[in-house]
Amino acid sequence: MLYREAGQFKSSYAADMAIFPIRQDRVALLLLLAFAYVGVPLLAQLKIWPFGSDYLLRAILIPFLILALGTIGLNILMGYCGQISLGAGAFMAIGAYGAYKFANGVHLPLAWLGSEISIPPLPVLPSILLGGLMSALVGILFGMPSLRIKGLYLAVATLAAQFFFDWVFIRVKWFTNYTPSGSVTAPELKIFGLTFNTPSERYLFCLVFVSLFALMTKNLVRGNLGRQWMAIRDMDIAAELMGIRPLYAKLSAFAISSFVVGVAGALWAFVYLGAWEPLAFNIDRSFQLLFMVIIGGLGSILGSFLGAAFILILPIMLDQVPHALGIPVTVETVSLLVLIITGALICYLLIVEPLGFARLWSIGKEKLRLWPYPY
Amino acid sequence: MLLAGQVLEVLLGGLLSGVLYSLVALGFVLIFKASGVFNFAQGAMVLLAGLAMVRCLDYLTHHEFPIWVAVLLALLFAAGIMALTAWLVQRFVLGPLVNQDGLTLFMATIGATFVLEGASQMIFGSDVYPLRLFPTDAWIIGDGIFPGGILINKLDVWGGLIAGLLVAGLAVFFQNTKTGRALRAVADDHAAAQSVGIPISWIWFVVWLVAGLVALVAATVWGTKLGVQFSITFLALKALPVLIIGGFTSVPGAIVGGLMVGAGEKLAEIYLGPHIGGGIEYWFAYVLALLVLLVRPQGLFGERIIERI
Numbered sequence: 001m002l003y004r005e006a007g008q009f010k011s012s013y014a015a016d017m018a019i020f021p022i023r024q025d026r027v028a029l030l031l032l033l034a035f036a037y038v039g040v041p042l043l044a045q046l047k048i049w050p051f052g053s054d055y056l057l058r059a060i061l062i063p064f065l066i067l068a069l070g071t072i073g074l075n076i077l078m079g080y081c082g083q084i085s086l087g088a089g090a091f092m093a094i095g096a097y098g099a100y101k102f103a104n105g106v107h108l109p110l111a112w113l114g115s116e117i118s119i120p121p122l123p124v125l126p127s128i129l130l131g132g133l134m135s136a137l138v139g140i141l142f143g144m145p146s147l148r149i150k151g152l153y154l155a156v157a158t159l160a161a162q163f164f165f166d167w168v169f170i171r172v173k174w175f176t177n178y179t180p181s182g183s184v185t186a187p188e189l190k191i192f193g194l195t196f197n198t199p200s201e202r203y204l205f206c207l208v209f210v211s212l213f214a215l216m217t218k219n220l221v222r223g224n225l226g227r228q229w230m231a232i233r234d235m236d237i238a239a240e241l242m243g244i245r246p247l248y249a250k251l252s253a254f255a256i257s258s259f260v261v262g263v264a265g266a267l268w269a270f271v272y273l274g275a276w277e278p279l280a281f282n283i284d285r286s287f288q289l290l291f292m293v294i295i296g297g298l299g300s301i302l303g304s305f306l307g308a309a310f311i312l313i314l315p316i317m318l319d320q321v322p323h324a325l326g327i328p329v330t331v332e333t334v335s336l337l338v339l340i341i342t343g344a345l346i347c348y349l350l351i352v353e354p355l356g357f358a359r360l361w362s363i364g365k366e367k368l369r370l371w372p373y374p375y
Numbered sequence: 376m377l378l379a380g381q382v383l384e385v386l387l388g389g390l391l392s393g394v395l396y397s398l399v400a401l402g403f404v405l406i407f408k409a410s411g412v413f414n415f416a417q418g419a420m421v422l423l424a425g426l427a428m429v430r431c432l433d434y435l436t437h438h439e440f441p442i443w444v445a446v447l448l449a450l451l452f453a454a455g456i457m458a459l460t461a462w463l464v465q466r467f468v469l470g471p472l473v474n475q476d477g478l479t480l481f482m483a484t485i486g487a488t489f490v491l492e493g494a495s496q497m498i499f500g501s502d503v504y505p506l507r508l509f510p511t512d513a514w515i516i517g518d519g520i521f522p523g524g525i526l527i528n529k530l531d532v533w534g535g536l537i538a539g540l541l542v543a544g545l546a547v548f549f550q551n552t553k554t555g556r557a558l559r560a561v562a563d564d565h566a567a568a569q570s571v572g573i574p575i576s577w578i579w580f581v582v583w584l585v586a587g588l589v590a591l592v593a594a595t596v597w598g599t600k601l602g603v604q605f606s607i608t609f610l611a612l613k614a615l616p617v618l619i620i621g622g623f624t625s626v627p628g629a630i631v632g633g634l635m636v637g638a639g640e641k642l643a644e645i646y647l648g649p650h651i652g653g654g655i656e657y658w659f660a661y662v663l664a665l666l667v668l669l670v671r672p673q674g675l676f677g678e679r680i681i682e683r684i
Contacts, residue, residue, distance in 0.1 A: 150680075
């Protein structure tokens, strides 16, 4: 009744190709953005439930936004271009350490040339973006095999990136500026003279990044490049015969995906963790992002957000249940139980809806459009 | 001569430990061949089999059973657990997912991995349980030829023998039994096999059972080497490069891949490692696999991938 596009006539091509063609979608999105930008910080400022303490912002909303960004990045590669990657954690790590190096100044002595590369410490914003750029470069490098290898073989090959960079950031002390423990600390978040310290400020910092990147990706995937990716995903040989260059399409997907994942990694390190060690980006992180993409829905930006929310919040909720019910169980049992339930739920969701939350969402929208009639 | 002896020792040690990787990779190959499922849960199955076996063994020896009876009963118990797991996985996870995309099935096995890891530790405990089925000391051979001789770990030799027996047994099973023939038919074409009356769900149960038993064998060897503990599940990650070097669909490929990875990573660790920081065992196998894939995209022994429009 409310959600219906009847009567919304398109009188120009531009209106027909608009990013959100249905008016109700636009209104809902604007309301959501208004709430995210104004409502949440306001509630946090006034300490109204559920923002009574920082917990919700600090431990749920900030990681949710950053992981959603990472999921969008991985979704570009997996959902739109059809290249499976199990190395997303490594690209997050490259983004994080790249940003760290740029923020602290790069000194790379090149002994055999008799010179050295020396870059003074950069401000936070360029550091984060340059970290993403480093990740994009490495992404292109590790994307090369995709021109020859396909499917699950490629998935295992991308694990090479994961293990190699795990090792690099532990063993090569240059990346951690020779700190004895191998753990590094992020610089102060300061952009154009503004300092981001409180959870609300950090939340807004992430929110700006995430909304800009989501908008960028949404536009990218409905343009020329996105269509090339989807053609490659659906059948790469047929796409090639139609004149799409696989080299260009696949490597651009790897580059852009790695860039977004790298920026997410830099934000994860700078905004969420503050101080971190290589373990923060190990293979578990890769699998976490992978689950977010699959559960959310391959090839859907909205799905990336839904998947990220589900996978992030599920263990946190499950952790609270025994507490809330007052059942005395040990921490270890709880963590094992969470593992079992998470695994079982993932299997269940895959069986019920292999296409993820994005598919459920579109079914729901279809139902809403017809409501109150059955068809 | 000192150098030659050292190289030979490293090489032999590497080859033998490579066979142990093959043991884990074999389970992957079996399931992939028969059902096209890339089974990430193999590592968790090794953990489950190992824990079931070692806990049962501890219980029985505690109640003063003679050792060989205890070992036999423990093996039977673990095999029963693996059969139960195979049935549960087939019934509740893979059965409903028939005809889904390979990636979805892969994700489902990751979900199953979580469940198996959690459940096995919850039921059988999550400590390190030592297992002593095979001797763990070493032989020294060729003392006259090389100064100091060559050190060979007895456990690795046992592992090699068992892997050889296992491959021979599997070959006989696949070639000469009715179920084996049905398995190969299913591997060739699910729909065609179904149409001539081969019960797919039964065949998949058998495959998962066989993979479970291979996991049990791997667990006895690896459990003796490392103790039965959670970190044994990381073997799955070690076995993946072995798998892609050999090819997803080849049993001999799993063995050859294991040998290459084992020998390669030990040699690289000793002769290359010190120059670039050490610990390269961690990623060497993957980079080796990547290089092999660039030359042969289907692995060394994999079936040629033919694509049609």
